[in-house]
Amino acid sequence: MAIIPIGLLVWMGFAEIRMEQDRQKQQIQYLGRQRLELVKKNLTMVFKELEDDLDQTLDTMGTEIDVIRDLQRNHNLIRQVFIADKDGLIYPDSGIPLSSNERSFLARIKETDISFNFLQIPDTENQKGTFNKGWHTWFMGNGLHFIYWTKRESTDNGIIIQGIELNRSALLSKIINNLPETDKNNSSFRISLFNVSGIILYQWGFWSPPENITADSSMSLDYPLSSWHLEYYINPEAESTGGYSLLLTVLLLVIFLVIIALSIYLFRESTREIRDASQKVSFVNQVSHELKTPLTNIRMYAEVLEGKFAGEDRKTKKHLNIIISETGRLGRLINNVLSFAKDQKNGSTFNPVPVIPDEIISRLLNSFNYSFKSREIKLYKKLNASNTVMIDPDILEQILSNLISNVEKYAADGKWIEVESSIIDEIFILTVRDRGPGIPDNLKNKIFEPFFRVSNKLTDGVSGTGIGLALVRTLAETHGGTAVLLSDKKPADNGASFQIRLKTPLEES
Amino acid sequence: MKATAISSVSALIFLSIFASPLSAATIDLNVSVSNPFLLADQEQSIFLKVGLTGGDLGNERRTPANVSIVLDRSGSMDGEKMARAKEAASIAISMLDDRDIVSIVTYSDTVSVLVPATRVSDRQYIQRRIETVFADGNTALFAGVSKGANEVSKFLEQNSVNRVILLSDGLANVGPDSPGELGSLGESLKRSGVSVTTIGLGLGYNEDLMVQLARRSDGNHAFVENYNDLTRIFRYEFQDILSVVAQDVYIEINCPEGVVPLRILGRDAEIIGNKVYTTINQLYSNQEKYLLVELSISPNQVGSRMNVADVAIKYADMKTKRSDQLFGNSEVEFTKSIETVERSVDKETVIDAVKQISAEVSEEAVLLRDEGRVEEAQALLEKNTEYLFGAASALESEELLNLGDVNAMDAEAIEDDSSWNESRKRMKADSYEIQSQQSYGD
Numbered sequence: 001m002a003i004i005p006i007g008l009l010v011w012m013g014f015a016e017i018r019m020e021q022d023r024q025k026q027q028i029q030y031l032g033r034q035r036l037e038l039v040k041k042n043l044t045m046v047f048k049e050l051e052d053d054l055d056q057t058l059d060t061m062g063t064e065i066d067v068i069r070d071l072q073r074n075h076n077l078i079r080q081v082f083i084a085d086k087d088g089l090i091y092p093d094s095g096i097p098l099s100s101n102e103r104s105f106l107a108r109i110k111e112t113d114i115s116f117n118f119l120q121i122p123d124t125e126n127q128k129g130t131f132n133k134g135w136h137t138w139f140m141g142n143g144l145h146f147i148y149w150t151k152r153e154s155t156d157n158g159i160i161i162q163g164i165e166l167n168r169s170a171l172l173s174k175i176i177n178n179l180p181e182t183d184k185n186n187s188s189f190r191i192s193l194f195n196v197s198g199i200i201l202y203q204w205g206f207w208s209p210p211e212n213i214t215a216d217s218s219m220s221l222d223y224p225l226s227s228w229h230l231e232y233y234i235n236p237e238a239e240s241t242g243g244y245s246l247l248l249t250v251l252l253l254v255i256f257l258v259i260i261a262l263s264i265y266l267f268r269e270s271t272r273e274i275r276d277a278s279q280k281v282s283f284v285n286q287v288s289h290e291l292k293t294p295l296t297n298i299r300m301y302a303e304v305l306e307g308k309f310a311g312e313d314r315k316t317k318k319h320l321n322i323i324i325s326e327t328g329r330l331g332r333l334i335n336n337v338l339s340f341a342k343d344q345k346n347g348s349t350f351n352p353v354p355v356i357p358d359e360i361i362s363r364l365l366n367s368f369n370y371s372f373k374s375r376e377i378k379l380y381k382k383l384n385a386s387n388t389v390m391i392d393p394d395i396l397e398q399i400l401s402n403l404i405s406n407v408e409k410y411a412a413d414g415k416w417i418e419v420e421s422s423i424i425d426e427i428f429i430l431t432v433r434d435r436g437p438g439i440p441d442n443l444k445n446k447i448f449e450p451f452f453r454v455s456n457k458l459t460d461g462v463s464g465t466g467i468g469l470a471l472v473r474t475l476a477e478t479h480g481g482t483a484v485l486l487s488d489k490k491p492a493d494n495g496a497s498f499q500i501r502l503k504t505p506l507e508e509s
Numbered sequence: 510m511k512a513t514a515i516s517s518v519s520a521l522i523f524l525s526i527f528a529s530p531l532s533a534a535t536i537d538l539n540v541s542v543s544n545p546f547l548l549a550d551q552e553q554s555i556f557l558k559v560g561l562t563g564g565d566l567g568n569e570r571r572t573p574a575n576v577s578i579v580l581d582r583s584g585s586m587d588g589e590k591m592a593r594a595k596e597a598a599s600i601a602i603s604m605l606d607d608r609d610i611v612s613i614v615t616y617s618d619t620v621s622v623l624v625p626a627t628r629v630s631d632r633q634y635i636q637r638r639i640e641t642v643f644a645d646g647n648t649a650l651f652a653g654v655s656k657g658a659n660e661v662s663k664f665l666e667q668n669s670v671n672r673v674i675l676l677s678d679g680l681a682n683v684g685p686d687s688p689g690e691l692g693s694l695g696e697s698l699k700r701s702g703v704s705v706t707t708i709g710l711g712l713g714y715n716e717d718l719m720v721q722l723a724r725r726s727d728g729n730h731a732f733v734e735n736y737n738d739l740t741r742i743f744r745y746e747f748q749d750i751l752s753v754v755a756q757d758v759y760i761e762i763n764c765p766e767g768v769v770p771l772r773i774l775g776r777d778a779e780i781i782g783n784k785v786y787t788t789i790n791q792l793y794s795n796q797e798k799y800l801l802v803e804l805s806i807s808p809n810q811v812g813s814r815m816n817v818a819d820v821a822i823k824y825a826d827m828k829t830k831r832s833d834q835l836f837g838n839s840e841v842e843f844t845k846s847i848e849t850v851e852r853s854v855d856k857e858t859v860i861d862a863v864k865q866i867s868a869e870v871s872e873e874a875v876l877l878r879d880e881g882r883v884e885e886a887q888a889l890l891e892k893n894t895e896y897l898f899g900a901a902s903a904l905e906s907e908e909l910l911n912l913g914d915v916n917a918m919d920a921e922a923i924e925d926d927s928s929w930n931e932s933r934k935r936m937k938a939d940s941y942e943i944q945s946q947q948s949y950g951d
Contacts, residue, residue: 074700077697099781100780142685167696169685169691181621181622182620200684204620205619
């Protein structure tokens with residue numbers, strides 16, 4: 001019984017894992033793009049800050065050569081400073097004594113296409129038009145070279161260009177120091193920064209992707225690093241997929257084990273309950289048989305006494321009535337147990353005879369008179385089954401007495417009981433209504449199960465066998481009928497209404 | 510300073526010797542020329558030496574260190590090398606205390622900051638972290654140095670010795686890999702006040718790159734052929750670091766008309782017209798660092814005296830934790846007597862000049878050998894040996910004699926292909942040791 005849901009669960013689990021893997025593949029790519037986006041933004045910010053820094057340096061630098069040279073010696077990002085006006089370079093200019101660095105700068109820029117005519121500093125597409133500052137980059141030797149320039153008014157030379165050639169290694173080092181190192185935050189992926197010739201400048205992440213693998217994600221950087229790009233590689237085993245499916249498998253396994261353990265427990269529990277119940281029934285069955293004979297004797301002699309004391313001592317008569325009514329009740333109880341036990345063993349037998357149902361009902365109700373009076377329960381009778389029909393009087397009696405007993409036990413506070421009978425289309429219908437606390441909706445079906453008792457305050461103080469309604473239903477079904485709890489009661493009414501339908505062909509037919 | 514009024518450097522030294530020990534100078538400036546007397550009426554060239562010697566550290570509080578140890582953990586380091594490297598780093602840590610700041614950075618394919626810059630209060634923790642390092646992968650040297658310098662820069666202070674110590678046994682193969690690029694990085698770090706000491710282990714590293722990085726950042730360099738020597742080198746390096754007395758030394762030399770600085774020997778310096786600029790990152794207790802400049806002196810009359818250089822030094826005094834200055838100059842006198850010229854030669858200065866020239870020649874020989882011109886290289890070294898032996902006897906210098914011996918051996922070794930890799934590394938390291946006046950070698 002437990003195998004099928006478990007199998008289903010296993011299948012669903014694997015289907016889920018497969019779906020999860022697809023989902024995760026997409027998620028990984030998304031995550032990769034997010035990570036690269038973050039890195040790119042970070043570098044863009046580094047360059048923004050750098051530009052501010054260089055702007056400030058150029059602002060305060062002035063045009064005095066000694067100051068400029070001092071700056072050149074001390075600023076860790078500067079390789080060479082230059083100043084140009086509309087006629088070309090003012091500094092460094094071969095007209096004055098130059099250091100070897102300055103001379104090598106002049107040699108270096110000869111190889112580039114940069115012209116120091118400020119009106120037409122050639123540059124990449126990003127900077128077309130008239131700008132007051134910007135980058136000029138060129139590729140030479142083993143990498144990218146950077147110049148940052150600004151245009152400004154000078155008192156002596158009119159409009160001039162001031163620029164800085166950056167120390168490429170210092171710049172790259174600055175970039176690297178703004179990127180993460182390998183640590184536990186990036187154990188399952190690798191991000192590499194490539195230059196224009198596809199050479200790795202820097203990389204981080206513990207995972208080492210195999211050669212010739214294509215990146216899971218790739219992204220180029222913002223200007224002026226647009227010729228560089230980032231690549232993202234994920235370890236297909238470690239990052240989430242592998243780890244996750246392993247986790248999922250383990251989780252699923254745990255769930256399976258729990259379910260199996262639970263079903264074994266429940267199975268044992270329920271068989272034990274059944275075993276207990278049948279033991280209980282068979283014990284009570286045996287005891288009941290033993291009880292029946294003395295009970296009959298008690299009742300017989302009590303009735304004899306009642307006849308003798310008729311009309312004499314009221315008090316004695318009252319006590320006798322109690323004995324008779326209580327022995328009657330005990331008798332019904334014993335009958336219930338015996339019928340239930342019989343039903344459990346080999347099915348109840350059913351012996352219909354021609355009777356008038358209302359007569360049986362009335363007789364039975366009479367026997368409850370004393371009990372109703374002492375509990376102040378008012379009885380309303382709506383008896384409309386006065387035709388002779390084929391019915392098993394024992395079954396009818398037992399059903400009705402059980403229903404009334406229940407009202408006595410559980411709904412006495414309503415102080416009201418209504419018994420209605422009718423015969424419609426060969427169906428005998430018996431309805432017993434009370435105004436007690438009623439039955440909660442969710443328990444409507446359970447109350448017909450054997451040994452079930454509505455566990456609430458009300459029943460806590462009342463003893464019962466828990467077989468009453470189960471017996472009612474069994475007996476009704478034996479009679480080709482049904483026993484139900486009606487839910488059509490008016491909102492104002494509390495209480496429960498039980499309806500029994502029995503198949504009762506008319507005598508003649 | 511009073512001493513500057515008396516425009517003689519020897520007087521300055523005299524004063525500092527007899528000054529009360531309480532006000533002992535942190536550094537001594539010694540400006541001298543190879544030839545105090547020159548022949549009149551002809552153009553001549555001489556050597557100017559600007560020497561700076563760190564004072565006694567005594568029992569005074571030493572300068573705190575801010576060091577990043579950058580360890581190559583590429584695959585080639587596996588085994589005994591890695592074990593010795595870890596041991597060396599651990600011993601270095603044990604030489605520091607809670608005045609100092611240390612960080613440990615490792616690199617292979619990528620860089621990891623094993624111990625972020627931290628005060629050395631729990632040595633055992635740092636040493637335990639070092640123990641976890643294992644070898645594997647490639648050599649991202651540039652990034653490793655960058656991250657190490659980044660850790661140092663977190664606590665960058667003028668009053669502490671800021672240094673990256675790089676240990677590598679292999680060729681940089683992730684990121685920039687040329688000596689020029691690493692040199693530029695060193696240059697940038699030097700300007701931030703950080704030196705990089707490069708320790709090359711075994712025969713697999715690129716000595717040009719490692720020397721450039723050290724030279725441009727004014728750090729030390731060592732060639733450690735046998736990993737068993739690592740602990741010794743680390744010990745030297747840390748002793749060096751812990752004996753710093755002055756930092757950020759800025760030297761400016763101004764030559765009057767008639768004197769032209771021609772070239773610098775050894776160190777990197779900048780000549781602009783009649784001015785020379787350079788910086789030295791650190792001065793150590795009882796060690797001399799110097800700058801040698803070849804000057805061209807225009808003809809002068811007999812009997813005239815001439816100031817050939819005004820020297821200004823700015824530095825951060827680690828004892829007083831203040832910025833300080835020193836001034837000095839040097840004069841020459843013109844004579845007709847060759848004998849006077851020869852007799853007055855400043856032997857110390859000339860010896861230093863000979864060493865620098867010899868180191869230059871050695872580098873030239875390496876370049877020739879690289880081009881496959883083995884015989885020319887050998888001939889050059891042989892000539893250099895003769896030069897050194899000649900100078901040694903003329904100047905009565907044992908140091909030059911030893912250097913001559915080394916040169917003679919190099920001349921022999923240079924033609925042996927099988928040992929060239931090793932010889933080259935040793936020659937480069939030896940030259941750099943002379944050029945940077947490094948206090949320790951292999």
